Amino acid sequence: MDLRRPRALAAVAVLLAAALTGCTGDGGRDGGGEPGAAGLRDPYFPQLGNGGYDVRHYALTLAYEPRTGRLTGTADITARATQALSAFNLDLTGLTVHGATVDGEPAAVHREGAEVTLRPKGDVRHGATFRTVVRYSGxxxxxTDEEGAREGWLRTADGAVALGEPTGSTAWFPGNHHPSDKATYRVTVTVPEGLEAVSNGEPVNRRTGGGRTTFTWRSAEPMASYLATLAIGRYETRTARTDSGIPVHTAARGNPALLARIPELLEWEAEMFGPYPFSSAGAIVDPGLDAGYALETQNRPFFGTGTFDASTLVHEIAHQWYGNSVSPASWRDMWLNESFATYAEWLYAEDFGDKPVQESFDEAFAEEENWAFPPADPPTAADISGPPVYGRGAMVLHRVRLAVGDKAFFRVLRGWPAAHRHGNASTDDFVRYVEETAGRDLTEVWDTWLYGRGRPAGPGG
Structure with missing residues (x-):
C-alpha cells in the first residue's frame, strides 16, 4: 500500500471488537466436535479470521446493480478442518445471510455483528475437506477512517471498487479474513451490459445476454483475502505481455501512458527480486476514485486519485513479491510488506533517476515522523500503516545491506520471497533468514533499527 499519510485504523479495530461473538455450542456432539474460535487473536485485530479450518478455495458468484448499490452473492467455500468442528465462524460485515449449507445439508445460521456462526447438521471431522455455501445480499x-481513507465497497458513478486492507474484504464476501489463511479464488460477477468487471488473476470467460454481462476471473495462486479486488465500471481494458511472456491485464479510465511501462518495470524488478510469482500482472486505474491510497491488490494493483505515478507503481509491483506472495503472519508483520516496497522505490530512484539509495536513506533518517515507533512494534492498529513502517522499515533493510555487503543483501532480496513463496512469514522468520543467509549475528542492527525506541545519533548508527 502507498498512503502518503498514516491511516487511522483504530476505528476499524473497535468495530471488529464490538462484533465479538462466541460459538458457545455444547462442547461437541456426535463426533466430539468443538466450535471453532471466533477470531485468531491477531495482535491488532483479535476477532479477524476464525479458528478450526483452513480455506482452500473461494468460488464467488455475484451480481451487482450500480443504480441501487445492491449486491447479491453466493460464496462457495472449500476448506479443510484443522479440528473436529461442531460449529465454525465466517467474517462478514453488514450483508444479510439468507441461508447456508455444509456439504449439501442445511446449516443453522446465527449472526452477531461481523461474525456469522454456522452449525452443520453433523460434526465436521478433523482433517476432512468440506464445502460451505452461503447465500447473501444487501x-x-x-x-472510512479518521484520515478519510476508505476501504470495503466503494461506489462510483457507474459501478464500484472493492478494496480490502486490512478488513474491507469482509464487506463483500464471507470468509476467513485474516492474511494467514490464503486460498485460491474464482470470481464470477454479472453487471449491466456496457460495464466491465475486473478482478484478480486471469480472465476465464465473458458472456453477454439479456442486457447483462457476466465475467469470470480465476486466481490459481493463493491469495490473502485483503488482496482480493473487484472493479466495476466503464473501464478501458487492454492486455499486453512482458518480454518473458507474462500477461499484463489493465483496466483504466483514460488509459494513462504509464500503463505501458508495466512490462518494463516488472522485468526490472524480476531481475532484482527473482522470478515474478504470479501468472499475470496489471493494474486498475480510476483517477476519479479518491480512496486515499494506492493498494497492492494481487496481480492487479489499484490506483485512485493522485496515486498513479512511476514511483508508486514500482512500490505496488514490488508488493507482488513482498506482501502478496510472502504474506504477513499477522498484522504486526506489516513492515515486511512496506519496507521492501519502499526500498524498491529507492532502488528505482537510483537506477532511473541517478539518486543514490544512500541519499534516500539520509532523507528518511531526517524525517521526524519515521521515528514515532519501531517498525516491528506499532503501538496500535491505527499505526500499522504509519510512516515508520515504510520509511524506517526501508532504513532497516539498508542497514542490513551495509552490515552484510551487497552480495549477501541481494541474495536476501531474491531468496526471501523464494523461501516463502505463496506462504506467510513473520518478523522472527525474517531475522533468522537474514542471519542464516549472511552467516552472521545482526543483533545490533535489529536492536537499534528494527526495535529501538529512539533515533540513533546519526545515520551511521
Whole structure:
C-alpha cells in the first residue's frame, strides 16, 4: 500500500471488537466436535479470521446493480478442518445471510455483528475437506477512517471498487479474513451490459445476454483475502505481455501512458527480486476514485486519485513479491510488506533517476515522523500503516545491506520471497533468514533499527 499519510485504523479495530461473538455450542456432539474460535487473536485485530479450518478455495458468484448499490452473492467455500468442528465462524460485515449449507445439508445460521456462526447438521471431522455455501445480499459497506481513507465497497458513478486492507474484504464476501489463511479464488460477477468487471488473476470467460454481462476471473495462486479486488465500471481494458511472456491485464479510465511501462518495470524488478510469482500482472486505474491510497491488490494493483505515478507503481509491483506472495503472519508483520516496497522505490530512484539509495536513506533518517515507533512494534492498529513502517522499515533493510555487503543483501532480496513463496512469514522468520543467509549475528542492527525506541545519533548508527 502507498498512503502518503498514516491511516487511522483504530476505528476499524473497535468495530471488529464490538462484533465479538462466541460459538458457545455444547462442547461437541456426535463426533466430539468443538466450535471453532471466533477470531485468531491477531495482535491488532483479535476477532479477524476464525479458528478450526483452513480455506482452500473461494468460488464467488455475484451480481451487482450500480443504480441501487445492491449486491447479491453466493460464496462457495472449500476448506479443510484443522479440528473436529461442531460449529465454525465466517467474517462478514453488514450483508444479510439468507441461508447456508455444509456439504449439501442445511446449516443453522446465527449472526452477531461481523461474525456469522454456522452449525452443520453433523460434526465436521478433523482433517476432512468440506464445502460451505452461503447465500447473501444487501448494500455493501464502505469503511472510512479518521484520515478519510476508505476501504470495503466503494461506489462510483457507474459501478464500484472493492478494496480490502486490512478488513474491507469482509464487506463483500464471507470468509476467513485474516492474511494467514490464503486460498485460491474464482470470481464470477454479472453487471449491466456496457460495464466491465475486473478482478484478480486471469480472465476465464465473458458472456453477454439479456442486457447483462457476466465475467469470470480465476486466481490459481493463493491469495490473502485483503488482496482480493473487484472493479466495476466503464473501464478501458487492454492486455499486453512482458518480454518473458507474462500477461499484463489493465483496466483504466483514460488509459494513462504509464500503463505501458508495466512490462518494463516488472522485468526490472524480476531481475532484482527473482522470478515474478504470479501468472499475470496489471493494474486498475480510476483517477476519479479518491480512496486515499494506492493498494497492492494481487496481480492487479489499484490506483485512485493522485496515486498513479512511476514511483508508486514500482512500490505496488514490488508488493507482488513482498506482501502478496510472502504474506504477513499477522498484522504486526506489516513492515515486511512496506519496507521492501519502499526500498524498491529507492532502488528505482537510483537506477532511473541517478539518486543514490544512500541519499534516500539520509532523507528518511531526517524525517521526524519515521521515528514515532519501531517498525516491528506499532503501538496500535491505527499505526500499522504509519510512516515508520515504510520509511524506517526501508532504513532497516539498508542497514542490513551495509552490515552484510551487497552480495549477501541481494541474495536476501531474491531468496526471501523464494523461501516463502505463496506462504506467510513473520518478523522472527525474517531475522533468522537474514542471519542464516549472511552467516552472521545482526543483533545490533535489529536492536537499534528494527526495535529501538529512539533515533540513533546519526545515520551511521
Amino acid at each position: 448494500t455493501p459497506a464502505t469503511i
